[in-house]
Amino acid sequence: MATIHRDPSRNSWGRGTWARLLGQILALADNRGELLRHxxxxxxxxxxxxxxxxxxxxxTGDEALAAGERLIDALPEHEFDISGHLVADAMVCAVEHSLLPEPVLTVELEVLLLEDL
Structure with a gap:
């Protein structure tokens, strides 16, 4: 099950914006990833x-792992399309591989999303 942590002090302009960001990130990985936390x-x-x-x-699994590797390669140069916002920085912070009992790739990303005035 996904755990989503949200800062209650954040401003309201971004309501739902993180979901659009996540959707575009998952699309880069052929929608093969599962959200662990945000x-x-x-x-x-x-x-x-x-x-x-x-x-x-x-x-999880060979095909998903390959999709995750494609995400890692594509993320830094990807042009996001999020109305009213721009991605100023997108980077992979951590990558963890495990092989048993099945191949699993865990990826942690950090994205700076700016309000486009």
Whole structure:
């Protein structure tokens, strides 16, 4: 079962935005990943406001594992299309492989999503 952690202090502009972000990330992996957890926290600089998202996904089985590897390769250069927002940074923070009892790949991503004014 997926565990989703949300910061109650985050601003309301992003309601549902994280789901659109997640949908595009999962599409990069042929919808083979399973959400383990999502955390979101407010982010701001002198000129921009947004949220930083940490997303952990797991891929079980050979085909899913291959899809997860494609996600790892594609994520840093992917052009996201999220209305009213832009992805300023998307990176893979951690990757864990295990082989027994079946191949499993766990990937942790961090994405900085900015409000597009």
């Amino acid at each position: 955390a979101e926290r407010a982010w701001a600089s002198a000129t921009f406001a947004g949220t930083r998202h940490t997303i952990a996904l797991t891929f």
